[in-house]
Amino acid sequence: MSTPPTPPLYIESLDHEGRGVAHLDGKAIFVEGGLPGELVIHSSYRKKPTYEQAQVTQIIKASPNRVTPACRWFGICGGCSHQHLHESAQVAAKQRVLEDCFEHIGKVTPETMLSPIHGPAWGYRTRARLSVRNVIKKGGVLVGFHEKRSSYVADMTSCEVLPPKVSALLPLFRDFVADLSIRDRLPQIELAAGENVTVLVLRILEPLSAEDEVKVRAFADQHEVQFWLQPKGPDTAYPFHPLDAPELSYSLPEFNLIMPFRPTEFTQVNHGINRMLVRRAMRMLDSQPGERIADFFCGLGNFTLPIARSGATVLGIEGSQSLVERAMENAKRNGLSGNTEFRVADLFQMTEESYAALGEFDKLLIDPPRDGAIELVKSLPERGGPRRIVYVSCSPATLARDAAVLVHQKGYALKAAGVANMFPHTAHVESIALFER
Incomplete structure (x- = not known):
């Protein structure tokens, strides 16, 4: 016996997490990707007695405030949730x-x-924690934010909300980390961009080898960034190279x-x-x-x-x-x-x-x-x-x-x-x- 088709939902408003709010048979449906005034087809990924969480699978009638997301990874990366909504409507x-x-x-x-x-609204994010994972099934090292509703690292090579200089480094980080002896012991790169310097903090679970240190210094010099190393908690972070970089x-x-x-x-x-x-x-x-x-x-x-x-x-x-x-x-x-x-x-x-x-x-x-x-x-x-x-x-x-x-x-x-x-x-x-x- 075939499952009856899901009826269209009318999105009434946005909730505090930016999801569209609709109701079906007296139950609240929170729809990722839905905008107020839209008529959409949805797919639920979590069902509870009084509510469901869902995502849009088809837009029947679009909101005039819907725009094309600027980032090609939107919907995969969990960093942004509103790129499909016009900036003034977001505010x-x-x-x-x-x-x-x-x-x-x-x-x-x-x-x-x-x-x-x-x-x-773009290139504004001067602070970020980028996750690093060596994923053999996906061809090697991934560096980026987590996927939506997941602990997996998004397979992304750019980010529109990071400063352009840092966004351009994302694909380069892959080869850089993959070339280090501690590629499986480097879970995070933290960004802190100041007005005169861009600092990248490598969270290292093992010390760099002498060969690693040469590679880190070369990357910093080539791309005009300063690396810090963080062996344990945040208070253990210290500048590594170059030591004469401008003040953050x-x-x-x-x-x-x-x-x-x-x-x-x-x-x-x-x-x-x-x-x-x-x-x-x-x-x-x-x-x-x-x-x-x-x-x-x-x-x-x-x-x-x-x-x-x-x-x-x-x-x-x-x-x-x-x-x-x-x-x-x-x-x-x-x-x-x-x-x-x-x-x-x-x-x-x-x-x-x-x-x-x-x-x-x-x-x-x-x-x-x-x-x-x-x-x-x-x-x-x-x-x-x-x-x-x-x-x-x-x-x-x-x-x-x-x-x-x-x-x-x-x-x-x-x-x-x-x-x-x-x-x-x-x-x-x-x-x-x-x-x-």
């Missing part, structure tokens, strides 16, 4: 995700929705800042959008000489030092000892040691008592990882306390959750919020929000 979809999270999770509404921050750094010209960093330290992947995000955060914070401001989850000082440049006194707090040391070095490098202080603290364990012990602040900047800052916002006093908070988020869901505490328990108003398209062609939503007493 609009991310803004809807933020608005939906505020409405349904936080039960809050911003007084103003800010215009989105966006910029060049990015700049914030508007604040006259140079920000050196190690290739394994956290920095934003999109330097252009980061500049615009810092500019917006500083305008919203409006720091003034004489104010005392805290920068929570300060990292290497991306927001701390622009705040300090205004003349305010800043306390930067971060959970990583190495990042705090980097922030202190960056403050000294930029002549801002006099009005900056840095401390190591586990901000996920913040209490009312530990917050009070920090002293009083006029304003706060909060820039947490995806987990958000729930214990920190719970620790804020319900009366008095900072009169203004700028919250930079990489997860709209945890931002909305924390906003609920600030608005419904701590006496703040959500004055404004907006998105920054830090990761074009992905479902990742970076956002910024302003809270005031």
Whole structure:
């Protein structure tokens, strides 16, 4: 008995992971590759009692926002999920995700929705971890991102979101790694592109042989990159060749800042959008000489030092000892040691008592990882306390959750919020929000 044909699905919206949302016989179907307004045929790869996960197999009626993906590996590589959606529509979809999270999770509404921050959508990714596998069945070494929904390395020879110089190196990495004696003991190449140098960190599970070292130096010289070696954890990475390469750094010209960093330290992947995000955060914070401001989850000082440049006194707090040391070095490098202080603290364990012990602040900047800052916002006093908070988020869901505490328990108003398209062609939503007493 033949299986009846699958009926067409109408894609109603996009979910928070960028999948099309449809319904069939009362069940939600999440369809990879489907866009709102489209009529599609789907194939399910995971079925649950209340939902299914599927992918598009045929488009019957296409969205006017559908475009031809620029990357030939789109759909195979798991790095991008949105290349089939026009760039402006991507940004609009991310803004809807933020608005939906505020409405349904936080039960809050911003007084103003800010215009989105966006910029060049290609060649923007200055940070990446490329997986390396020696796969005999596929002809040898593969270097790239993982395939969609898989631990396999995508068989790719270019990447449109990496800097063109690095994209051009992808096919060359194959022969380069294949020619090393430790080809089966080199699982990862990490990229960190600064403004004056491109660093490639080789994660090595065994030391390079003398012959390997010659080959690594030759590749670095020929392609004008600097290699670092990482034998164990990120803190063990060290420069290998050339040792006289320019300093790895990015700049914030508007604040006259140079920000050196190690290739394994956290920095934003999109330097252009980061500049615009810092500019917006500083305008919203409006720091003034004489104010005392805290920068929570300060990292290497991306927001701390622009705040300090205004003349305010800043306390930067971060959970990583190495990042705090980097922030202190960056403050000294930029002549801002006099009005900056840095401390190591586990901000996920913040209490009312530990917050009070920090002293009083006029304003706060909060820039947490995806987990958000729930214990920190719970620790804020319900009366008095900072009169203004700028919250930079990489997860709209945890931002909305924390906003609920600030608005419904701590006496703040959500004055404004907006998105920054830090990761074009992905479902990742970076956002910024302003809270005031």
